[in-house]
Amino acid sequence: MSTRLTTGGTLIDRSKPVTFTFNGESLKGYQGDTLASALLANDRMMMGRSFKYHRPRGVVSSGTEEPNALFGIGQDGRFEPNQRATMQELWTGLEAATQNHWPSLEFDIGEVNAHLSRFLPAGFYYKTFMWPRSFWKNVFEPVIRQSAGLGRAPKSADDDRYEHLYHFTDVLVIGGGLAGLVAAQEAAQGGARVLVLEQEAHWGGRATDSDAQAQVDALLATLKGMENVTLRSRCMGAGVYDHGYVLGYERLTDHLAQKSGPRHRLWRIRAAQVICATGAIERPLSFAGNDVPGVMLASALRDYLTRYGVSVGDRTVVVTNNDDAYLTALALVRAGLSVPAIVDARDGGAGVLGAQAEAAGIRVLKGHAIAKVKGRKRVSGVAICRQAGEGAVVEEIACEAVAMSGGWSPVVHLWSHCGGKLTWDDAQAMFRPDPARPPLGAAGEGFVTCAGAAFGVLDAASGAGQAAEAGRAAAQAIGKPGSGAGSGAALPEGLADGSGANPIEPVWLMPGSASRKLRAKAFLDYQNDVKVTDIQLAAQEGFESVEHAKRYTTLGMATDQGKLSNINGLAILSGALDTPIPQVGTTTFRPPYTPISMGSIAGEARGDTFQPLRRSPIHAWHEANGADFEPVGHWRRPYTYLRAGETRDTAVTREINQTRGSLGLLDASTLGKIIVNGPDAGRFMDMMYTNMMSTLKPGKCRYGLMCSENGFLMDDGVVAKWDEDTYLCHTTTGGADRIHAHMEEWLQTEWWDWNVWVVNATEAHAQIAVVGPNARKVLEKLGAQNIGNEDFPFMTFQDHRLAGIDARIYRISFSGELSYEVAVPAGQGMALWTALMEAGAEFNVMPYGTEALHVMRAEKGFIMIGDETDGTVIPQDLGLHWAISKKKDDFIGKRAQQRSDMARDDRWKLVGLETLDRSVLPEGSYAVADGVNANGQRNVQGRVTSTYNSPTLKRGIAMGLVLHGPDRMGEIIRFNTVEGATVSAKIVDPVFYDKEGTRNV
């Protein structure tokens, strides 16, 4: 039985009971408990089932490294799976549910896998489920899905909000244990800005192990009094990146019953220097049954006792290869609990602590090991053997808990994220940071150092000294040293210095030559159920690289990323390969250190602010008048304006008929408007466009094409020559920013000596297209004078005052109708729109959307960037030779268009297409040809680029690119459909409507 003791627990407040539910059952804990400590206090030893074999599992650690005790926390909009009970602080009303079992935690069908484990070795899935193929989809996968997996994905939208915070600091200290606080104090002496992050709710890390809580409290008090120091608990250093960029993950409300404000805050930190004081993680030992609930890291068992007043069992057997675990035995005895034996794999046993243990009457079995743990859902005892040999049992000891320690691994993750290298320390049996090979900053200097246990200095006194050194070095590196080397701040006094300890002896398998039967129950990776035998099998099958063995066995690939298992796993691999550990190496450490919420990454980018939505000056009117929006870049443009009872199709038809018949309005404000100015503007325009632009007369407009360097058509639009040195380039809506950048790039990198300035004035003006036979009349009503066809011809512009607003009117047309595009300052766009709607009422004016725009331009055979072009089409393909100047020496794309592939005469060319049955061709349909290609696919001879129902012509019309198309007028070819049939269509001129241009006068 695990239980709460009547006294003890430095972190809990026994005067503040907290009730919470566990699988629906109401349980009691105290404020200050974690979910893990509270469950242990309620004798809930079994906290979940493993991923593959569904073995019963209990909590094994007391911190972020926890692989087993994962829960779904909360309900509905606040449900989150896979939360570590060791990091979840308790609050009244917390709802925790176990996961990965079916139908219940106690009785689980998947556990049958455990009995089949002989037949489910590493690589089993790869080997077994390959054949027959359909079995995977229909049989294996559904069954495995039902029984496997960790938590369930949330079904509701997240109720919480999240935020980012950009923070800049001179020195960032990650880790608020003794070393981190000492380093921070040193670094801050000279006035440097220092930020300290601690992932837990309390400060001091493992300082209680060395009786250093008083020193920690004193340090904290000093730091809190310094204006240049910021302290942050519940905030994990998640990742270290180039240029001193570090992510901090702050949990603001996960520990609160009453939640308000953001749930998580993602700190986006720029630090000149980073000190990783991230401590060390204790390693498990690999013996049979080391995963039975009740087997725990020695430090964790000690934490539950001293921090939370929780006993995991009345009788605890301690098993170790180093002195540290003796602290657990001594603490247990001090608390009045029983330690039947310390099983020390070392023949020599421990140093000073060993003597203390024996003085306390604890039996120490030197040179011994655990052969196996007895019990299934909880520990009932251990079988003892010699560490040497195969594991013949010499004695059995009854117990409820096992405290194991395989030594300590420095938390080098953050050091390693950005390229810090490791070195193998044989004496301490650990990988530790190699200070000669740190992560390098922009100037080639290291910007990360490690302090204390993270550096591999495990005793408190030496760790504090080294941390102070690290703090001083960081301050010096940024030119803000303290009052003098070594005299900055007083080091805490009275710290344990680790003298009199016996060295660790590496023990990667227990007993040393354990039989296969024992090895097959010795777990390395608890979360992914990887055993010693799996790694050995991987090595035997040739997966010798640590990265390959990892992927073959899934060692370290679970949500804990192998914090407990990696070193033990690669040591086993090293043994199987007869290769020293440093040569086997480690797998790559990647951020984040532990999983962070998706919400924190999204930050403010959710709901209405998920993406910036660009609104035209007339957007509000569209919204209020039935606009059915479509995204165009980040803009929202009305696709059509729906009236009561209308479908999209009928609304588009109405808009087109009214525009061609009387008067339509289009909000064209989103079109790009780029001003090009300067003495060399004409020369520049001639390079940018395929046409000759420099010869344009002021006051006139010309349609132009822009190509990329590779000759492909990238944008089009009407250019207006404002004055001798100034052009206005209209671009497509989606092309405005891209074309502006394109122009700047050429000006800044190639033609830096040309006198040209460019300004993107897209948003300065609202632009409204006034289109239809009554367009002129409505402009005259608003005050325009002398705008008849002769006074104001097509492809010119004039300034007028409309409804009191200064307007520049371009007589251009994308529909074939009489059409004026009126530009006014954006802030007066709404006023002009309203005036046009009022003045147009007598003509039954209708706004039209992008679909009507598209259909009307297709009826006139005008191409659309993105429909007729796809990045592989050149203007010549589209019959636009007339817009490609032959007089110019050069323009962007000219040379490319002379390449053989561009010049060949069998490129598909633009034609119009009319179906014989008047139907609308499917989008993207291909024109089929005889025979099949080398892949057995039907040969093709063209494709549809635009296809619409034309309300004007009352039939389907399309444009397409067809092999030798313009030479095949009148020929009938067939297009495929999704259903598999074909549709016959006649090749025709792409101008379907008003070929003579009688309407635009």
Place this chain on the structure above:
Amino acid sequence: MSDPVALQMTAPAPVTALENARHDGPVTVAETGPWGMLTLRGDLSAAPVRSSLADATGLAMPEVRGVTVAGDRRVAWFSPDEALILVPRADLAGVRAALDGALAGQHALVADMSDARASFRISGEPAHLAEVLARLVPVDMGTFAVGELRRTRLAQVACAHWMPEEGAVELVCFRSVARYVFDLLVEAAESPRAFPA
């Protein structure tokens, strides 16, 4: 044809993107304007350009990443060859004419961008104000001083901001994203203090 007299024939007042929306609180967010805004493209290191600017606006050309503020006029450094001039809308025509005149014969472009941008004033206790901005812009607001300017981004859009005086930040963004910027600023302003006093 109907009676043209019924139609409004005098110029309507210019309208800002959000019609001067504001959110009051410990940190207040208010859309300002309509400003007169002129974009100047020219070599800002050239003495004639600098003196023309000073003559036309009455304000000195700011240093790199800086802004000059005097009353209701600002000149903002935008790049080595771009400046943004902000004046009251009523002064726009005069300043523009003066600038065009002073720059005549030089290679420079003056464009009226008054309606292209939305502008905001965010004000409050300086430390609180700094952390509101720090939620959205990747700038060290802890050391950001009066007279400094950054062209940067606010969440996902381009913006520029500066402090005309202690306790206030002025920020401009493109007009089309004014609502997005306002909504984000308000959310950041309402969020609990990240660094409680």
